[in-house]
Amino acid sequence: MSKFRLGLLINPLAGLGGSVALKGSDGVAALALAKGAIPKAHLRMQQALNVILSYKEQIEIITASDEMGERLAREMGFEVRVIYQAPQQTAATDTRQVVNKLLSETLDLLLFAGGDGTARDIFAVADDSIPVLGVPAGVKIHSGVYGITPNASGRVVKMLLEGELVSLMHADVMDIDETAFRAGVVKAKRFGEMLVPAEPRYVQAVKMGGKESDELVLADIAAEAIELMDSDLSIIGSGSTVAAVMDELGLENTLLGVDLIKGDQLIASDLSAKQLLAYTTQHNAKLFITLIGGQGHILGRGNQQLSPALIRQVGKSNIIILATKTKLKALEGRPLIVDSGDPELDKALTGYYKVVTGYHDYVMYQVANPDLAD
Incomplete structure (x- = not known):
């Protein structure tokens, strides 16, 4: 660690x-x-x-x-x-x-x-x-x-x-x-x-539980994610939390795949690792990902299209994690995990991240693979 x-x-x-x-x-x-x-x-x-x-x-x-x-x-x-x-x-x-x-x-x-x-x-x-x-x-x-x-x-x-x-x-x-x-x-x-x-604020802005309140939380997260985008490329990872960003933009989304947008326009859908690397070689890009509920993986589970080469190209500072506080709290203090297939990269990606948990609302959360030696 x-x-x-x-x-x-x-x-x-x-x-x-x-x-x-x-x-x-x-x-x-x-x-x-x-x-x-x-x-x-x-x-x-x-x-x-x-x-x-x-x-x-x-x-x-x-x-x-x-x-x-x-x-x-x-x-x-x-x-x-x-x-x-x-x-x-x-x-x-x-x-x-x-x-x-x-x-x-x-x-x-x-x-x-x-x-x-x-x-x-x-x-x-x-x-x-x-x-x-x-x-x-x-x-x-x-x-x-x-x-x-x-x-x-x-x-x-x-x-x-x-x-x-x-x-x-x-x-x-x-x-x-x-x-x-x-x-x-x-x-x-x-x-x-x-x-x-600040001291932790576990209570969300809307009541927890129920489809309507979940949608409101995701809409807040999506609104903040869209503010973080710029004129360069945005890589949209898999999962329902990230899918809310595409919904907010009114764009088609590959729920279990990776899409690419520029500004508010869809450039390509369901891309492979090779395609993603080709698209981003000449352009700056931000990567929007979420975690697998209960497990805490943010890379290497259901998004293997996000290759080590792509992650290095994007850079740690351009990785943006989206998650509800409910999902994070369910980890009971366990860290988020990266399993890119490249141990050296995984080690480099550890540390504390600003996780988007709402509109202008963040928490600090650790990425730390327990199996990686110092």
Whole structure:
């Protein structure tokens, strides 16, 4: 089973100004240190990591050197890989450079310790491209991307490691004007949204059970899938959940086969592995698939047309999994499984995915083949 890839980022200057009445650390870190402020961001992150310490054999931490993450992670016994050499005196530009490097690492989660300024710096680079979770360590915590306490942030990560259903939600990145704040004026501003893992929300938007409610859930999933499509090709896998996408588009569907659409037009139906590869060689494509209920397979059961060569060509980031929360919950925490016939590819495909479970509704769920060695 592949390891959980945890991006770790500590802003060593976060919260420095609070204890010395500077109401923040933006631009006044040197003054705060001169006034006797003691850096505490690493202690806040330590509290969060303590919650998942017993899972450290399952985790690879990818981080920056020294106080930006490496030192604490190594002291706690985690497996660590350093991707950025931090200077002795860090700044906001270092946070942005670290995040830029982390974006190429296919993280399962970016866990960071800081305040609203740190969240803004991360958002400036990452936008909502990866799930993030903040450990509150700053003076100003107006953003919705943080756990309510460091321990709470650690508990959310623990839920992911234990395979619980964890919903993804968009949360606001907020910050205030510290200069005005020091003068007693609060001027908060919204800068955007980042994807944040929240506590699981098992109750669906419509009542469970019955054909009508099932259709409403599938219609919501289909609507979100259609929004994710673009002008390039979309490969539509087999199964009734994915078939709902074709129904929503008003297109003929091969329930037990694989179809190909471009925009909202059907290009070809019931394609073989060779045909799919030929169609997609010169074009970008997104692959829409679902899982087999009760088993959890997303590749290698009923969709062998999706060959290893095709999957490599499409790329992991373009695989979009559609499923109802009812189907996922029925797995009772077991991971989704890939069985493409290529063990190396199967191993590369493991990790946490955003699974579409409704309209603008996602959960994080793990793909992890138990029979694959690390």
